[in-house]
Amino acid sequence: MMRLGTAVPSLIRPPGVCVPASRIDDGSVAAVELKGIVKRFPGVIANDDVNLTVAPGTVHALVGENGAGKSTLMKILYGMQHPDEGTITIGGERVEFKSPTDAIRHGIGMVHQHFMLADNLTVLENVILGYEPTRFGVIDFDGARRRIEELTELYGLPVEPDVRVERLGVGDRQRVEILKVLFRGATTLILDEPTAVLVPQEVDELFDNLSDLKSQGITILFISHKLDEVLTVADDITVMRAGTTVAARKPADVTSHQLAELMVGSELPTPETRESTVTDQVCLELSGITVCREDGRPDVDDVSIEIHQGEIVGIAGVEGNGQTQLIAAIMGTTTTRSGSISLDGDDITHWPTRRRREAGLGYVPEDRHRHGLLLDAPLWENQILGHQTQEPNARGPWIDRRAARARTEELVEQFDVRTPTIDVMAGALSGGNQQKLIIGRELMAGPVAMIAAHPTRGVDVGAQAAIWDQLRDARHDGLATLLISADLEELIGLSDTLLVIYKGRIVARLDPAATSPEELGSHMTGAAAAGGAG
């Protein structure tokens, strides 16, 4: 794909956006200015005196914990909600949005976290869907194609207009979403947690795209709670906490630790594990585990791991290096080519999943919605899931509803799951509370060994600290934990032993106390194993 950065941006700007009014530091007109925004829902103030000024042609990051009011604010800016108080000014013009259509008319576009694309249509068809340009009453595909080619060249967004969306990867889909918004004439893009679904390489590509967009005068509002990314990509950062904007910083003047403290409002907990509780007794042992794809290539290649009672073994690795298949092999949801697994002295290599669960194998899945919860079932039934044959949930062939409910009440209390009752559907809880429910469910079953895959992914800082505490307590009580995570600080802080997986093989065994995140990072990319920087 060619990149021509020299075309005229005004071609695609809708007219009448640039009316000078309120000015910011360097004298330019703010692309977006929110002043004193208040939004109340019954019983709760979602936004309280929010002030946000976004300079044109910059990437402005909005950070905050889950529930800090970021989403509400963006919905207000995109016309999906109406503020009770306060003003919105776009390019100097005071506006009131009745619907997203009004927002789009003023050049505001939103790229949602979950893509809204029709798989069986082409990129071109998706881009024009709902905004079809017509000539003589029929869709003007040629005009649309020219327009899309213009946009892709101008903003360096390489997409093929005639490929079906179902054949695109996540990164490409995201570019199509961005293109869709630009096609509607957006000059300010709201990106809602755009990196949540991307792998690291795709994140880099996205950031390249964002800087191209910026250089062409597009303004970007970037919502995230991944602070390192925010520091990389943003020109300005606004922090929200408990419904209000609490700080505005330049990335040069702040560290991710300081940002996190601003988000939480007090000093941060660290994932450090103190004195060692590792014993001699091996609880979970993998030896020579190999898992192959259908074409015979190995996803997991001759992996041997020993986890002792009271030990947390951390596995670091770039996603897609065999972690998922390794977990599946331990859980018994995939077949292994060779090798053996033993749990608490029993050879479980050929046991079905249920028997492994009953023998005391706990599981915190990497994707809690897909593998960990029944979203349309109440919390107490979710507490049963994975333990439906075990005490106290089962009595003979029957489910013991009363005991299961009592256990759930206990869990909610003990693990601080914030919910009005245990009859709430699991899907209605926030991510952090869902995760606390899963961790609680697994730990209360008294496991011998547990797989914890990305235990704090996508949860807010408060829940993260609580989960770390629980994992540490369980370790102290003798649990053998296999921790798989992408959060290097978490890995280094919690693990007693640190292994690095690369292309399905364990390539390094490190002492977390003597390992820096940088060192770990170089092992993860295979650079250290190759014996040089490559």
Place this chain on the structure above:
Amino acid sequence: MKKNWKLQAAAPILALVGAAVIAGIILAATGNDPGDVLQVIVDDGFETRRVVDTLNRAAPYYIAGVAVAIGFKMTLFNIGVEGQYRLAALVAAWAGASVNLPAPLHVLFILMVAVITGAAWAAIPGLLRATRGVHEVISSIMLNSIALGLGAFLLHRWFRAPAGEYPGAVGTEVLPTPGRLPLLNGLVEKLGVDLPPGTRLQSYIFIALIIGVAYHLVISRTRFGFDLRASGSNPEAAEASGVDPKRMVVVTMVLSGAVAGLIGLNNVMSNVGDQARYTDVSVVGGLGFTGIAIALLGRNHPVGIALGALLWAFMDALQTPLSSAQLPKQITAILQGVAVLSVVIAYEVVRRIEQRQQASSLRRDSEPPPASEVAPA
């Protein structure tokens, strides 16, 4: 939080009122007086004769609804109930006429043959789905045709009674008396209800009742039922929890087919001399498809399915009095169809309202998290 029962009750009532209004409009538009139809329903619909007729008709509908609902509970669409019950009724009728056993054993024997035949026929799409990934809708629709053809072949080649032995359609031999289900007329009359002459209350309704209770217990009270519902709700999470997904598909299809096997037996096992046999008249077609509508009407709930089956049967039973009053009996079919659509729509509306209520009550309870609580020092 507890389910809002007022909201739950509002949905079916709204749906029925909506269906009645639409039917009224259609009647008026076709030059009939909706009042006349209502008159017939009120005057005639609740006569003892009609109530007995409704109950007898509702029982097979109920069993069909449960058979379909078992599949629905784990998002399996057993559209093959039709073929399963017709084949099962034929084989059971033939087997029942070929043996001589004491009364309760003979009845049990016939029921078992029906259950096993239905289960075996349903196992085919189950196994195809589990081992080859063939979608059960495709395979079971095709198996419906095969079941009809196979049934006709079996009947004409081996199972049919000698020509001329019984009046009427081609069919199997008549069941011996010990293999027939007794009538409940005597029991009802002991309870002080006088049945008009010629009405027969079949004890087959007890089979429906037992199926209903068993369905409820298995689905919502057992480990197996939990596994089944979990697989329907989130197959991947169910697998991680220890459910073998392939086995679950087969077992669910087999269970659904086993229940389906019982659908067509009400007339085959009736206590009326020449009728206690398999013919194309005594085992009517289409019950399997009606079962889909009834499972939808009843939202897969044991009581809901019962209400749906009763409503459907009531509409059927009204056809005779409507005809004799020179009114279009087709209005009952329209009402049945409109009722299914209105129920589906009404429940979806209620579901969304509930979801919104739940979400807003959660917001009240937990958002925004006070910063002091969120951060342990």
